[in-house]
Amino acid sequence: MRYRKLGNTGVHVSEISFGTIPLLRGSIPVLPACYNLDDRTAISIMDYAFRAGCNLYDTAIVPEYGDAEIKLGKFAASIDRRQIVISDKARFYDGNEMYQAVCLSCENLGTWADLYFVHQADPSHEDQIFAKGGPLDALAELKGQGKIRFAGIASHYYDILLRGAKDHRVDVLQGSGNLLERGMLDRIRQEPLFRDKGILINKVFAAGLLPAFFPAKTLMESVLSYPVSSALIGIGTLSQAETAFVRSWEKEEGKPHLPDFHQVLSVLEKDFSPIPCDRCQRCRCPHGTEIHTVFRQYHYYFLGKEYWALNKLNLSIEESALQCRKCTKMPCISQCPKGIRIPDEIQRVSKLVKIHAHTANPAEYHTV
Ligand code: SF4
Numbered sequence: 179m180r181y182r183k184l185g186n187t188g189v190h191v192s193e194i195s196f197g198t199i200p201l202l203r204g205s206i207p208v209l210p211a212c213y214n215l216d217d218r219t220a221i222s223i224m225d226y227a228f229r230a231g232c233n234l235y236d237t238a239i240v241p242e243y244g245d246a247e248i249k250l251g252k253f254a255a256s257i258d259r260r261q262i263v264i265s266d267k268a269r270f271y272d273g274n275e276m277y278q279a280v281c282l283s284c285e286n287l288g289t290w291a292d293l294y295f296v297h298q299a300d301p302s303h304e305d306q307i308f309a310k311g312g313p314l315d316a317l318a319e320l321k322g323q324g325k326i327r328f329a330g331i332a333s334h335y336y337d338i339l340l341r342g343a344k345d346h347r348v349d350v351l352q353g354s355g356n357l358l359e360r361g362m363l364d365r366i367r368q369e370p371l372f373r374d375k376g377i378l379i380n381k382v383f384a385a386g387l388l389p390a391f392f393p394a395k396t397l398m399e400s401v402l403s404y405p406v407s408s409a410l411i412g413i414g415t416l417s418q419a420e421t422a423f424v425r426s427w428e429k430e431e432g433k434p435h436l437p438d439f440h441q442v443l444s445v446l447e448k449d450f451s452p453i454p455c456d457r458c459q460r461c462r463c464p465h466g467t468e469i470h471t472v473f474r475q476y477h478y479y480f481l482g483k484e485y486w487a488l489n490k491l492n493l494s495i496e497e498s499a500l501q502c503r504k505c506t507k508m509p510c511i512s513q514c515p516k517g518i519r520i521p522d523e524i525q526r527v528s529k530l531v532k533i534h535a536h537t538a539n540p541a542e543y544h545t546v
Pocket residue numbers: 462463464465466467469498501502503505507508509510511520521524
């Protein structure tokens with residue numbers, strides 16, 4: 179295992195880190211029933227990763243990741259606590275609520291949290307999050323009290339991560355990206371403001387979908403080719419832990435081949451017609467369509483999350499397609515560096531949803 183600096187925190191973390199969602203027991207809609215681990219099994223998997231060199235474990239407050247936070251606390255108590263970095267988060271956008279949430283997380287863990295993130299920071303809560311007296315101020319206060327060591331923002335939105343990079347209260351950021359959705363990673367690499375922050379990246383396997391197309395090692399190495407601190411991998415079995423923490427690090431001759439974006443598309447083209455969108459998030463629709471999210475759901479539909487993707491798309495794609503038909507200026511087109519005919523693609527996605535929305539199978543296999 180190799181280790182990297184976590185921004186300016188003075189902490190070093192393993193390049194591959196442990197995402198604890200699959201360890202949970204309880205009913206979480208995005209997870210398949212096969213993840214329903216008892217404490218002993220969950221702790222043994224975390225311990226296996228620890229012995230393979232993993233020192234960063236990421237979780238979220240109960241019940242966001244079921245009881246994973248409690249299991250992580252039990253694991254931390256079974257080893258020398260100071261040897262691991264616990265990353266935790268909660269979805270609260272009010273300062274008082276965030277303060278209470280962190281106190282509850284510390285109780286659940288039975289110890290301090292090293293990193294604590296405002297979870298799922300999105301544009302509709304952005305101003306609240308950064309406001310005086312908001313959750314970032316609460317995290318700063320908790321840092322002073324020793325309940326956490328570092329404060330962060332976790333978001334799938336580049337602009338919010340960038341705002342976090344400029345904010346002195348923020349030590350760490352958690353974003354998402356992978357071989358296909360690499361636009362945000364490219365922008366992080368180009369922006370020097372991110373250099374001072376520790377950066378964790380999730381969705382490295384795109385919710386477990388990309389390993390059907392690319393080797394796990396390639397997926398992890400591609401994220402690690404960017405200036406980030408660690409790639410977070412959701413682990414729910416010993417074999418997943420072995421793949422992430424042991425097998426991928428076995429010595430091989432030469433550097434792994436990292437496919438460029440066009441090579442990635444040509445692999446996917448064997449199965450379907452991907453939209454050449456890398457989720458750079460440069461396009462903005464004044465009529466409210468979140469273009470990068472629509473294209474992501476389209477890809478996830480074909481990559482294996484049919485039911486989930488169609489349900490999400492079904493909520494707003496008809497309205498988006500209607501807006502595109504009425505849109506005369508189409509500013510999104512000139513904003514896209516990939517030259518994607520965005521309104522045409524939105525019509526294509528809308529047609530797909532119309533045809534398949536009522537036939538998708540809710541029993542599809544969900545992965546993380
Ligand atoms: S063409 Fe469609 S997606 Fe693009 S700006 Fe207009 S309404 Fe928005």
